[in-house]
Every structure is written in C-alpha cells, then in structure tokens.
C-alpha cells in the first residue's frame with residue numbers, strides 16, 4: 001500500500017505534498033489534520049474513533065467506512081434498537097451522519113459483513129462535561145438499557161459502587177476542608193478509548209434475570225432513589241433517554257453528591 005501510494009504520486013505535482021506515516025495508528029502520535037478519510041480494519045473502529053475525537057486541535061471532518069452494525073450504533077437515536085453507549089458517547093462529542101451503504105458484494109472476495117460510510121464532525125465547542133462522570137453514568141444505564149432506571153439503580157452492585165464513590169468523596173472533602181473545591185470539570189475524552197469494548201456485553205434484559213437487587217432499606221439507597229424521583233426518571237428506560245436527559249440526570253446526581261468516577 002505504501003509503495004503503491006509512493007509510486008502513484010511520484011513525478012506528479014503532488015509528490016512533495018504526500019507524507020506517508022507507516023505504523024500502528026492506535027500507537028503513533030497523529031500529526032495535525034483537518035480531514036480524515038479512512039477505510040479501516042473494523043476491529044479498531046471504536047478505539048480509532050475516540051483517538052480521533054481526543055486529538056487536539058480538533059479536526060474538521062472524518063469520513064470513515066465501518067462495519068454496518070457499528071455505523072448504525074454510532075448514529076442510533078433514542079428509541080432505535082441499536083441505541084447504545086457507543087452512540088450516546090460519540091454523539092456527545094460529534095455530529096454523526098450515515099452517508100452511504102456499501103454492500104459486501106462490492107468487494108472481491110465478498111467479506112461476511114456489509115459496510116457503511118459515516119461522517120463525523122466534532123462539536124465546536126466541545127460540551128463542558130466531565131467525561132469520566134458522563135461515561136460512568138451512561139455505562140451503568142446501558143448495561144440494562146430496557147430496564148427502568150428505578151430497577152437499575154436498585155441493584156446491589158450499582159449501589160455499592162456509588163456508595164463507595166460517595167464515601168470517598170465525602171472523606172476527601174473533609175480532608176480538604178477550607179480549600180476551594182469547585183474544580184473545573186474537564187472533558188476527558190481519552191477515557192473513551194474503551195467505549196466500544198463492552199458493546200457486545202450489553203445484557204439482553206428479556207433473557208437475563210437481574211439477581212442482585214438490593215432489598216434492604218438503606219439511607220444511601222433512599223438518596224439515590226430520591227434523585228430519580230426528583231427528575232421523574234424512576235420509570236424511564238435508558239433506551240429512550242436523550243442526551244439532554246442524561247445531562248439532567250447526571251447533574252441531579254452530582255448535586256446530591258453522587259458521582260460515577
């Protein structure tokens with residue numbers, strides 16, 4: 001591929017404008033770019049997407065071919081079957097649009113999967129949200145995206161993580177008493193690298209019984225459920241929540257001192 005590119009550009013007016021960087025795109029430092037056009041190996045779709053989105057200065061536009069299902073997840077809207085953590089996180093940072101379908105029969109030999117070309121345009125400015133917090137909430141919500149939030153946040157495992165975070169932060173605040181605590185919430189997009197890794201781990205609610213429901217009453221559980229009630233979220237399901245809903249829910253939790261990272 002590299003040799004072929006060099007051969008094609010050689011002797012043309014563009015030859016001194018071509019610079020080929022040969023290496024693992026996930027490991028190398030990317031230079032400044034404003035446009036990215038790529039036909040990628042599909043197994044690096046998620047880490048590459050978030051590597052591009054964490055690159056600064058932000059690029060203008062990327063046009064990338066993905067496996068069809070990955071592409072449909074990227075662009076899925078609330079209520080769509082493929083609406084998921086990957087789409088919510090990507091759409092938080094970028095406008096994503098499906099450009100065209102590329103059927104497997106366009107290739108020789110035909111691969112097993114169909115493809116789609118997607119346009120990704122980073123939002124400018126980027127949203128002012130702490131990404132670890134955001135992703136922590138979205139990850140919990142989409143682990144059981146068709147369950148109500150009331151039932152998700154009654155799970156022992158979820159409550160135990162949140163209570164641990166809550167106590168750690170309380171202890172930290174106590175030890176830092178007097179120092180001004182209101183730190184800027186920086187967008188930490190690099191934490192997104194693993195966003196796609198558990199795509200296939202979303203649990204099908206209809207097939208799996210949730211066993212770890214916290215049945216005991218506790219002050220902390222009441223606090224969590226009170227936040228859900230306050231925002232009218234208890235009976236809602238992640239599969240239908242918009243970005244604004246997630247933002248609102250996160251701000252209510254944070255106001256109550258409940259954090260996801």
Ligand SMILES: C[S@@+](CC[C@H](N)C(=O)[O-])C[C@H]1O[C@@H](n2cnc3c(N)ncnc32)[C@H](O)[C@@H]1O
Pocket residue numbers: 001023024025026039040041044
């Ligand atoms: C789908 S092919 C596309 C080839 C060519 N760009 C084209 O459009 O015909 C993906 C290419 O990416 C290369 N590749 C695989 N993993 C890579 C990585 N981590 N970094 C850079 N290139 C990689 C593969 O060797 C393969 O040549």
